[in-house]
Amino acid sequence: xxxxxxxxxxxWPDHPETATMEAKNKFVGFWLFLGGETVLFATLFxxxxxxxxxxxxxxxxxxxxxxxxxxxxxxxxxxLTSSLTSVYAMYHMKNYNFKGMQVWLAITGFxxxxxxxxxxxxxxxxxxxxxxxxxxxxxSAFYTLVGTHGLHVxxxxxxxTLLILRNAKRGLNLYNATKYYTFSLYWHFIDVVxxxxxxxxxxxxxxx
Amino acid sequence: MTTVANSVGQKKGFGATLWDWLTTxxxxxxxxxxxxxxxxxxxxxxxxAMLIRLQLLIPNNDFVSAGFFNELITxxxxxxxxxxxxxxxxxxxxxxxxxxxxxxDVAFPFINSLGFWMFFFGGLFLNLSWFLDAAPDAGWTSxxxxxxxxxxHGIDFYAIGLQIAGAGTLMAxxxxxxxxxxxxAPGMTYMRMPLFxxxxxxxxxxxxxxxxxxxIGIFFLTxxxxxxxxxxxxxMGGNTIxxxxxxxxxxxxxVYILILPAFGIFxxxxxxxxxxxxxxxxxxxxxxxxxxxxxxxxWAHHMFTxxxxxxxxxxxxxxxxxxAVPTGVKIFNWLLTMWGGSIKITTPMLYALGFIxxxxxxxxxxxxxxxxxxxxxxxxxxxxxxxxxxxIVGGVVLAxxxxxxxxxxxxxxxxxxxxxxxxxxxxxxxxxxxxxxxQHFLGLMGMPRRVWTYMDGQGWNLFNLISTIGAIxxxxxxxxxxxxxxxxxxxxxxxxxDPWEDGRTLEWAIPSPPPFYNFAQxxxxxxxxxxxxxxxxxxxxxxxxxxVTDIHMPNGSIIPFFMTLGLFIAGFGAMYRVDHSWxxxxxxxxxxxxxxxxxIRSVKDDLGYxxxxxxxxxxxxxxx
Numbered sequence: 001x002x003x004x005x006x007x008x009x010x011x012w013p014d015h016p017e018t019a020t021m022e023a024k025n026k027f028v029g030f031w032l033f034l035g036g037e038t039v040l041f042a043t044l045f046x047x048x049x050x051x052x053x054x055x056x057x058x059x060x061x062x063x064x065x066x067x068x069x070x071x072x073x074x075x076x077x078x079x080l081t082s083s084l085t086s087v088y089a090m091y092h093m094k095n096y097n098f099k100g101m102q103v104w105l106a107i108t109g110f111x112x113x114x115x116x117x118x119x120x121x122x123x124x125x126x127x128x129x130x131x132x133x134x135x136x137x138x139x140s141a142f143y144t145l146v147g148t149h150g151l152h153v154x155x156x157x158x159x160x161t162l163l164i165l166r167n168a169k170r171g172l173n174l175y176n177a178t179k180y181y182t183f184s185l186y187w188h189f190i191d192v193v194x195x196x197x198x199x200x201x202x203x204x205x206x207x208x
Numbered sequence: 209m210t211t212v213a214n215s216v217g218q219k220k221g222f223g224a225t226l227w228d229w230l231t232t233x234x235x236x237x238x239x240x241x242x243x244x245x246x247x248x249x250x251x252x253x254x255x256x257a258m259l260i261r262l263q264l265l266i267p268n269n270d271f272v273s274a275g276f277f278n279e280l281i282t283x284x285x286x287x288x289x290x291x292x293x294x295x296x297x298x299x300x301x302x303x304x305x306x307x308x309x310x311x312x313d314v315a316f317p318f319i320n321s322l323g324f325w326m327f328f329f330g331g332l333f334l335n336l337s338w339f340l341d342a343a344p345d346a347g348w349t350s351x352x353x354x355x356x357x358x359x360x361h362g363i364d365f366y367a368i369g370l371q372i373a374g375a376g377t378l379m380a381x382x383x384x385x386x387x388x389x390x391x392x393a394p395g396m397t398y399m400r401m402p403l404f405x406x407x408x409x410x411x412x413x414x415x416x417x418x419x420x421x422x423x424i425g426i427f428f429l430t431x432x433x434x435x436x437x438x439x440x441x442x443x444m445g446g447n448t449i450x451x452x453x454x455x456x457x458x459x460x461x462x463v464y465i466l467i468l469p470a471f472g473i474f475x476x477x478x479x480x481x482x483x484x485x486x487x488x489x490x491x492x493x494x495x496x497x498x499x500x501x502x503x504x505x506x507w508a509h510h511m512f513t514x515x516x517x518x519x520x521x522x523x524x525x526x527x528x529x530x531x532a533v534p535t536g537v538k539i540f541n542w543l544l545t546m547w548g549g550s551i552k553i554t555t556p557m558l559y560a561l562g563f564i565x566x567x568x569x570x571x572x573x574x575x576x577x578x579x580x581x582x583x584x585x586x587x588x589x590x591x592x593x594x595x596x597x598x599x600i601v602g603g604v605v606l607a608x609x610x611x612x613x614x615x616x617x618x619x620x621x622x623x624x625x626x627x628x629x630x631x632x633x634x635x636x637x638x639x640x641x642x643x644x645x646x647q648h649f650l651g652l653m654g655m656p657r658r659v660w661t662y663m664d665g666q667g668w669n670l671f672n673l674i675s676t677i678g679a680i681x682x683x684x685x686x687x688x689x690x691x692x693x694x695x696x697x698x699x700x701x702x703x704x705x706d707p708w709e710d711g712r713t714l715e716w717a718i719p720s721p722p723p724f725y726n727f728a729q730x731x732x733x734x735x736x737x738x739x740x741x742x743x744x745x746x747x748x749x750x751x752x753x754x755x756v757t758d759i760h761m762p763n764g765s766i767i768p769f770f771m772t773l774g775l776f777i778a779g780f781g782a783m784y785r786v787d788h789s790w791x792x793x794x795x796x797x798x799x800x801x802x803x804x805x806x807x808i809r810s811v812k813d814d815l816g817y818x819x820x821x822x823x824x825x826x827x828x829x830x831x832x
């Protein structure tokens with residue numbers, strides 16, 4: 001692959017993310033990886049449901065009293081919006097508009113950062129209440145499920161930052177188009193997992 | 209961007225050779241690394257097995273202590289499954305599958321190398337437990353209530369070692385899947401893929417969906433033991449049965465991850481040495497996929513006695529027995545492949561012939577255990593030990609030994625001695641049945657599994673004695689194989705493309721061992737058993753799909769080695785954090801080191817290099 005090939009919006013392929021053999025491999029491989037991730041989160045969800053509100057005698061922490069929906073609603077909105085902005089970024093990527101893509105990705109990153117900050121605040125708040133990781137089986141399962149998602153967000157943010165900075169000067173080519181595209185897949189996946197966490201952990205925790 | 213390829217046959221110093229192996233991304237070399245690593249752990253697990261059998265030689269024996277015996281059985285099982293059987297199969301998958309589909313490398317050469325190093329460092333971590341503290345002692349299944357109660361760091365070594373090795377396995381699985389989906393040569397449709405490629409494909413899909421639960425299960429165990437988690441502690445609201453479910457949701461597909469490639473190996477061997485097309489090819493493919501699918505539906509048959517209730521037990525019992533159907537389809541297809549064939553009894557074929565009755569016996573006892581009421585009688589007895597050794601040794605290990613003899617010439621360019629090979633087979637085969645056949649009866653007579661010793665006067669003495677003698681015969685067989693390898697390598701008599709003379713698949717159409725770019729021109733595949741078709745039409749080699757062009761090859765890299773080293777260091781930090789203040793620092797340093805190497809990998813462009821057509825023409829001419 002030649003990185004020096006210059007493209008115009010006209011010569012840029014319709015599907016730059018799968019335009020080369022390496023890109024096709026990355027594309028399929030990443031989808032499969034997300035399949036494995038799905039099973040990983042499914043295991044965490046199953047464990048959480050099995051241990052939900054399962055606490056030793058005298059322990060007061062329950063989903064109904066612990067969770068506050070307004071905060072989680074804001075987090076959800078931030079992450080859902082960041083998924084939308086990453087779609088805008090990919091729209092610009094397909095149209096060979098490098099600047100537009102970078103800007104929308106940066107916005108995606110800031111929204112993700114906002115989500116993560118609120119999650120840190122939320123966990124910090126619970127810990128101050130005494131709901132620590134080792135408080136009960138319920139707390140272990142909660143922090144592991146939601147924390148694994150949070151870790152995915154954090155890793156995604158580092159990945160995104162590296163992508164934006166590394167390619168800032170040289171622009172789009174067929175080598176990094178796939179890297180951007182797989183990042184957007186990853187970001188959507190994190191978003192989908194959050195939708196399930198919001199439903200299963202928070203909504204069903206408070207309402208169910 | 210075009211750089212000169214390593215010239216073939218140039219003498220290199222020790223340092224350069226070592227560097228070459230540490231940084232290689234060539235699937236054939238990684239295959240050899242897997243064989244060396246897996247072979248080493250196979251011998252280690254074998255030594256553990258011998259110590260177990262020597263302890264059980266006579267009643268009231270105290271050859272080893274009870275605690276050490278627990279460590280031995282745990283490490284024997286864990287080593288043989290995770291560090292011997294799977295890596296050895298990965299070795300053959302790596303070396304052979306790209307050749308069978310006409311590819312020049314795997315889809316992700318870098319990740320391939322990373323997968324190997326993670327397996328190797330994970331295995332190393334696990335086995336350092338022998339020297340550093342105490343080895344894990346809660347059985348290879350490490351059931352939670354037992355493993356949470358185990359003192360010392362034994363189980364920590366198990367959890368972290370398997371976490372690292374398991375991640376490597378997952379990467380290898382994704383890599384094979386993408387390789388087979390994307391890298392097939394023109395004309396190599398799915399229904400023209402050799403059976404070994406098909407079984408690798410399905411086994412890789414099983415890895416993709418079975419290993420993430422193991423990852424999570426081990427994280428729970430790690431959290432409970434090292435970070436104050438409460439998943440399995442019932443006094444804190446935890447539930448120990450969760451571990452059993454998660455472990456077996458991984459563990460049952462795992463045995464199909466092992467046996468399906470073994471089926472693939474034997475399918476190749478039966479067809480080649482019967483000089484006949486594999487009987488019922490499409491039924492074989494369908495059966496492989498079906499076994500893979502059903503493999504996920506039966507995990508609770510390991511937990512019949514837990515008390516899930518009659519409804520759950522009945523469903524899982526029926527699902528379990530259903531697996532016997534596609535497996536039976538396979539057995540009959542192999543028999544009918546031989547039917548009317550022109551059979552050549554070579555060493556690989558001997559293993560294949562020995563495999564059928566051995567594996568069928570293991571399958572029959574499997575169906576017996578699948579009947580839930582009977583399993584209440586058989587559970588935790590030596591009958592179980594006999595059963596799973598019949599399927600794993602009688603299936604997987606026989607296949608690995610067969611593949612070693614069958615593909616040795618392709619991987620190393622020399623032919624293992626047929627005479628010594630047959631001696632290996634007979635020692636191993638007779639020893640295997642001697643060891644495990646009588647264990648069925650020991651189980652029926654009431655001998656529980658995992659006992660350190662037993663009392664005199666229960667009628668178990670003779671069978672245990674015979675069993676131990678059988679184990680010694682197996683060890684002799686393995687020693688003969690090692691001698692065979694040393695003698696063959698020392699003699700170094702080079703062989704041609706198709707040393708068995710009846711090769712049917714693409715790997716036999718190219719030199720042994722193949723050049724680093726595998727195929728000078730991408731092959732054109734015109735049907736099942738590609739190379740056989742070419743030979744029938746009087747062609748030498750294969751039909752090319754393209755003129756000689758520049759070949760794109762991946763660059764070697766040391767990053768996978770360091771990436772894994774970081775995790776290896778972090779593992780010690782996580783474990784010793786509880787006793788020493790430096791533990792946390794080491795944990796953070798190791799993880800940061802790994803993330804740094806990942807960042808370097810992400811930021812540094814790795815575009816590979818080109819071998820020019822002139823260089824290829826020169827190298828191809830040099831061979832003729």
